[in-house]
Amino acid sequence: MAATGSLTASAPVRGRPNRVTLLRIGIIVAVLAGWELLSRSGWLYRDVVPSLFAIGKAIVALLSSGEYYFHLGVTAGEILAALAIGGVLGLIVGLLLGGNRFLAAAFESYLYYLGPTPKIIFFPILIMWFGVGPGSKIAMGVLSAFFPIALSVAAGMREIDRVLIRVGKSFRATTWQMATKIYVPAMRHPIINGVRLGLGVGLIGTLLAETKLSNKGIGYLIIQAYTLFDMPRMYAMLIVLFVLAIGANALVGRLGGLSNIKRR
Template sequence: MRLRLLLILGALILWEAVSASGLLFRDVVPSLLTVAQALLRLLADPAFWSHAAVTAGEVLGALAIGGTAGLAAGLLLGANRFLGRAYEPYLNSLAPTPKIIFFPVMIMAFGVYAGSKVAMGALSAFFPVALSTAAGMREVDAALIRVGRSFRLSTWQMVTKIYLPAIRVPVLNGLRLGFGVAVIGVLLAETKLSNQGLGYLVMQAYARFDMPLMYAILIVVFTVAVALNAALERFSRTRRGKG
């Protein structure tokens, strides 16, 4: 913890030094005081919270859709060896591909409004959840599966009573990664074609060369993303400890 604080302090000192040096164009690296003032103005602006609510809704919708689809695909690929061997290599190949290249397709399919942004985030979240779930399924104790089959559990009962409890940690890790890439996907989509959301605000600030405001928005996004990711990681560790 102390090392992290020292690293953050060092980064802030370096930032302020570069800002005061005049080596870069004015406001490309504004002073920390200027950024702090812009941040306070931003948080006091009701319009900001309206844009933040739009982005939050799109990210949550994307995670719900992409996470559910990824969980279903991971369960299927992990439970069926043939399907896993047939399709998982394609998922592994597509997972690192920048999903923004599919955005024109999303626009044609879902329009220029929130639907295309949610679809962009959902596509981004799908892959880490699916791959993490499939990997977790292959680690399920065979004895648990035999117990479930000996009790003649239905497919739904096998999923809810055997598989999901056994793979809760990989699923949570996949959701944690999925959340991060869903945020990236939604924000990228908002910067490309939108009139609302935090991505739109960033591009508006950039277009006006209001660098302090742009950095203030990025700080808010970064802080919220880190906090939620840390909460999910802590919850995952708690589940692992109880397991």
């Protein structure tokens, strides 16, 4: 019966990829057609739903403008700095908490519950501490990225196979050798996952901070488009930003070999 079940289940799968692709194309076409229809219908305020042509034109204008790349560079720099600082701090704290049960029992619950709180509420304090320039945006990104990385590393450290550690010790490996040959390779998966999560929330934190108070960066451009009610430009920026964010997330996973680890 089980064999029959698996046969009947696997038979339609062979023909699926084409049907799936067709359905995907159908959904995309339906959404775009619905959008265009809504845009031309006049049911919503004018320009709230701009035509696809206007959005396409705005995307082309955006991608061919030097000013956009300057602001993108500013934001990318802030996010990278935030990820580097938050990543290193998160790694250190995660290793300490993961390697010591007493420290974990004493402090990890603070991280666990502070982690999901809305970080943007700290922004007024960060402005006071780091000023209105890129410093406060980087600090916002650090604060956002730190928690998922620290928690992920701590959990990963505890999940290392004891046998691997015993093998390292039986070979009288030094602390550095233990770290580079045993701990880090064994924790590759949780570290990459933590960095991916950290990148996602760090990006949101930095960009939200830019929308609140800034004179450069992508967040500033988005809020400027809102202020000027330049809707096609705003849609264009959001679309490009979403593509970049999802792409960066996938790239971190790929560079870290996350897909290879999963396949094992």
